[in-house]
Amino acid sequence: LSQFEHELRDQPSKIAGLVARAEPIVDALASLLHRANFSHLVLSARGSSDNAARYGQYLFGLRNELVVALAAPSLTSIYGRPPRFDGALLVGVSQSGQSPDVVSVLQAGRQQGRPTVAVTNDIASPLATSADEVIDLGFETERAIAATGTYTGSLTALAILSAAMLEDSGVELEALRALPEQMAHTIEVVFAQLDGRELVGGPITVLGRGLNYATAFETALKLRELTGVPAEAFSPPDLTHGPIASLAPDSPVVIIAPDEPSSASLVEFVPRLRAQGVRLTVVSGDPSLLEAADAAIELPIQPIAHLTPVTAVVAGQALALQAAQRLGRDVDRPPGLEKVTTTR
């Protein structure tokens, strides 16, 4: 087994460990959240963590009615002019906690007296020590270069933070406990039913929307990292506004649409994709989408819409692994990648 596959399959147990610590984490956050006064969130992240932040836009919007700004870290790191963070709660997401530009945003917020939370896998990192509260993923260090558990772990951590903002977090925490089994089931289904052949043949397009816009981005990132083939994510409206012209006949398209309100928008879009003659892989719980697919992965039932991205993305990770194996790629040593980047 490759290191990547080992870590991919290890996610259910990692997430179970994090969820088991959710109550004390909520208690620790609650005291900060209750004394802080904030009208919106500023999320700071890079790479896979940036996709976690994209998920946060929908999560905190839907569950907590909060506007979420994704920080432009180079305002601070390159231009040396952090904005005023009046009214903001700042959240930095970085598995290593080392990314200097993500750290610089949290530090600027703290200097302005704003509340700060770090999501990281290293409680001794600069990111953690720059924050008022830390959500420690508590995972064994990932060794594969392409992230798996640190992504699903970051989503879960943000869901815990969102729960901590609610009057009663009990229902939320209960729902989190079902995640590990759903993830394990999803991994088994992908390996039992597909073999990566449907994704081989030129640049790959991944579609998702709303809560699962982030899932599409993260799936595209995994595909690109592992296969070396260009892969790009879009929402249907953004594809319509231009890039649909570059979809060649037979080119592989992946739709990630768990059964949540945004999936209807993907259903409406299928005829246009069919007209372009693309090859369609669907990851969904929606029967009408699954029927329209050339290759389909049926997701287990997840009644909590805002938790669907945690389960769905493991299907995307598994698809990327299969495609890379089919292309004969070494998934543990993708050329040109580093695990921890220290770009300013």
Add this chain to the structure above:
Amino acid sequence: LSQFEHELRDQPSKIAGLVARAEPIVDALASLLHRANFSHLVLSARGSSDNAARYGQYLFGLRNELVVALAAPSLTSIYGRPPRFDGALLVGVSQSGQSPDVVSVLQAGRQQGRPTVAVTNDIASPLATSADEVIDLGFETERAIAATGTYTGSLTALAILSAAMLEDSGVELEALRALPEQMAHTIEVVFAQLDGRELVGGPITVLGRGLNYATAFETALKLRELTGVPAEAFSPPDLTHGPIASLAPDSPVVIIAPDEPSSASLVEFVPRLRAQGVRLTVVSGDPSLLEAADAAIELPIQPIAHLTPVTAVVAGQALALQAAQRLGRDVDRPPGLEKVTTTR
């Protein structure tokens, strides 16, 4: 001349018309901005306008020290749950003013009693009638499907809004007046010096950062719309965090780096690109970047960093036109595209 090339070349005169109206626009905005109390901006947009909003993140951050959130329109249009916009000034950007999801964000903000501004080319559109103040681009309707002037016009409109927030907007408005000549010069240089050959040969990668991150995205969108070839934009840190693995030897890479603080980050990145063996087209004012290029476009001097994106993107538009012509594409009828999309 194609309609697209006509409109591309017509931008200096269009922008001159908008800049000539800048003072009365600033006066009209000033009264709204002075009575409104806001700590951050929420920008709502789609497609090319979404890239204008990405520019806004840096513009308002650097000039006005404001955090900018890009709205997630589907929170409102799909989930029916707009967030609380406490403390926000909402800005909607849509040339047609028809995009229902962009309109829905502004309407939700207004219902909550928040101040709203529309940037549009149609003062009778739903977007305009949903806003407290409208910045009317005032352009003849664009007929080419791929936007040119509505993009540079939206950037200029946002720069005017940013100026209106300053104590003294005089210096800002003066700087805007130099834009038309700089744009005209840039267009001439591209057509005199390049012929599109450097961009033909597989998927295209476009790099930019900071203020010109948006320029890279808009250039990639034009390339994709006009050539039908996949084209994708990255900042150097985001390319480092994964996608650099998919850069094949000889694949075309465009660096857009006007001489502003973020260009140093691109200079540092050149050796890594060289190591991948890519073909490098550089649009810049920075001599060390121009020297490293296989094909180079030297931008005219623009001392105001936050106005460089208006000039630089016309080079990107012209490069896209050249590449499409070289591929024998009909730039006025790119397959699969519509001018006004009405996606929810």
